[in-house]
Amino acid sequence: MVLMNKQDGRVCIILLNWNGKKDTLECLHSLQAVTYKRLQTIVVDNGSTDGSLDAIRSAYPSIPILETGENLGFAGGNNIGIQWALRKPFEWILLLNNDTTVDPNFVTAFLDAAKEKNAKLLGAKIYRYSDPLRIDHLGGFWNPDIAEFECPMQGKIDDGTFEEMQKVDYVSGCALLLHKTVPEMIGLLEPSFFLYWEETDFCFRARRAGFEVWTAPKAKIYHKVSTSFIGGKSHMHYFWWRSRLLWISRNCTQKEKRLLYKKVIFPEIIKSFRHYCLKSVQSKILLLLGKSNLSQKEKVRRYKAGLTGVFHYFCKKFGNCPKWIIQ
Numbered sequence: 001m002v003l004m005n006k007q008d009g010r011v012c013i014i015l016l017n018w019n020g021k022k023d024t025l026e027c028l029h030s031l032q033a034v035t036y037k038r039l040q041t042i043v044v045d046n047g048s049t050d051g052s053l054d055a056i057r058s059a060y061p062s063i064p065i066l067e068t069g070e071n072l073g074f075a076g077g078n079n080i081g082i083q084w085a086l087r088k089p090f091e092w093i094l095l096l097n098n099d100t101t102v103d104p105n106f107v108t109a110f111l112d113a114a115k116e117k118n119a120k121l122l123g124a125k126i127y128r129y130s131d132p133l134r135i136d137h138l139g140g141f142w143n144p145d146i147a148e149f150e151c152p153m154q155g156k157i158d159d160g161t162f163e164e165m166q167k168v169d170y171v172s173g174c175a176l177l178l179h180k181t182v183p184e185m186i187g188l189l190e191p192s193f194f195l196y197w198e199e200t201d202f203c204f205r206a207r208r209a210g211f212e213v214w215t216a217p218k219a220k221i222y223h224k225v226s227t228s229f230i231g232g233k234s235h236m237h238y239f240w241w242r243s244r245l246l247w248i249s250r251n252c253t254q255k256e257k258r259l260l261y262k263k264v265i266f267p268e269i270i271k272s273f274r275h276y277c278l279k280s281v282q283s284k285i286l287l288l289l290g291k292s293n294l295s296q297k298e299k300v301r302r303y304k305a306g307l308t309g310v311f312h313y314f315c316k317k318f319g320n321c322p323k324w325i326i327q
Contacts, residue, residue: 011039011107011177012090014081015098018046018071021055023099023224028060030100036107039094042066042084046077071320073194074173082183090180096221097174101129103220110177113165113216120179120211121203123171124219125162133157136223139168139215140200144256147248147264149200166215169207173199175221178206185209190250192318196236197243204251233298234305238321241309246318269310276303301325 013031017024024043031041041063045053047070056065066080078095085093092114094107103109106124113122126137138153149170153162173189176199186205189198203213248260279300286296305325312318 008091009038009111010090011036011092011094011111012081012085012088013039013041013094013096013107014078014085015041015043015096016046016074016077016081017043017048017052017056017098018077019048019050019052020098021048021050021052024052025055025059027096027098027100027102028056028063030102033104034102034107035104036111039107040064040088040090042081044068044077044081046071046073073191073320075189075193075198076191078173079188079191082188086180086183093178093180093183095173095176095178097223099129099224100126100174100221102175102222106175106219106221109218109220110216113214113219114177114179117165117212117214119214120182121171121206122177122214122216122219123168124175124177124221125158125215125217126172126174127158127220127222129222129224132222135162136225137172137174138162138217139166139171139213141169142200144260145264147244147260163217165217168213168215170200170203171213171215173202174223175219177216177219182206182211185211190246192246193243194319194321195239195243197240197247201247201250234301234325235321237302238305238309238325241306242313242318245310245313269307272303272306276300276307279303 015024015027028041043056043063043065045065045067047068053065053067056063066084068077068080072080082093092111094110096102110122110124113119123137123139125135128134128136135153135156135158137151140149140151143150156162186209190201193201207213245265248257252260279296283296283300308322308325
């Protein structure tokens with residue numbers, strides 16, 4: 001007779017909320033239909049001010065809520081949940097974006113995939129919420145020629161041919177299943193990222209420690225895409241640049257860094273600076289002529305945000321972005 005460990009198969013779903021009351025409630029509603037029963041959902045609230053806490057407690061009084069008291073970003077907020085889960089009898093931890101809805105069978109599909117490949121780190125097949133047959137993410141690969149990650153399946157219509165598991169460089173933190181042994185061995189998400197690139201860093205650290213990263217195509221969720229970025233493109237541009245440079249510093253060799261900066265990073269920064277100067281002059285001329293253009297202003301704002309992200313990286317200034325970017 002084999003005795004089952006109390007932890008065997010237990011899953012903790014971590015839902016991070018920051019002023020996302022409507023999205024979080026919809027996600028929690030979809031989780032009620034999940035067929036797998038050995039699970040516990042928790043909400044980590046990143047200092048919300050939109051009434052989220054009262055609404056969640058009222059609708060789902062049995063769901064634990066961990067309050068950070070401030071916006072710690074994606075990595076910092078999820079780390080609070082991961083630490084909580086590691087102190088409890090859970091075998092698996094599932095990070096799930098609050099701006100998603102889930103297929104009722106997605107947890108079972110995740111665990112079946114983990115068993116098939118003896119995998120400890122897996123990512124779901126993520127569809128676009130507004131276009132539910134179009135894949136938004138299904139694993140990605142590092143491309144050193146452009147110093148970016150590429151996601152081959154992104155934007156493709158799922159015609160039923162993308163059902164095989166694949167070993168990849170990283171999977172999206174939007175729906176990421178990890179065995180407890182992964183954070184126990186490599187630590188938590190790196191909080192300096194705040195937003196963007198944190199899951200790629202985590203996956204690369206896990207791979208260096210001997211873990212494989214796999215897609216789980218039969219674990220399906222639907223993502224509203226980038227609702228965390230309330231400042232729009234400027235907000236995204238700032239974090240993308242700052243976190244990109246941080247990722248390179250943490251995951252590339254000195255030789256790789258020198259090559260990347262020479263061939264990709266410095267040329268792109270110079271190009272962005274030229275565009276910023278040109279668009280700024282054009283915007284001021286249009287203003288003087290009484291032809292102010294909102295699109296032109298947004299382009300100036302976007303380039304400025306990206307360059308600020310670069311500057312803040314080199315100054316080692318992390319945490320949230322400047323307030324002007326999200327106003």
